[in-house]
Amino acid sequence: QAFDVLLRGTSRAFDLSDEAPALLERYDTGSFEPSDAVKKRNSYAKQFSPVALGRQMLMARRLCEAGCRFVTVTCG
Secondary structure: OOOHHHHHHHHHHHHHHHHHHHHHHHHOOOOOOHHHHHHHHOHHHHHHHHHHHHHHHHHHHHHOOOOOOOOOOOOO
C-alpha cells in the first residue's frame, strides 16, 4: 500500500508549496482559542494545537483529491 501511495502521486498531496497563500490563510486556525474545559485537561499541551488542526484539514482535503480512499484527522 505504501508503494501504491507513492506511485499514484498521492505523495504530492503532502507538498503545500503549490497552494495559494490565500488558501493557506483560509485554513489557518491559529487564531482560534480552545475552551477552558479543553485547557484544563492534562494532555492539552500535547494534543491540542489549533494551528495543526487547520493544516491537517487541508492535508485531508488534498489527500482525498489525490485519490486516497480513507483519511483520518485527529486533534485533541
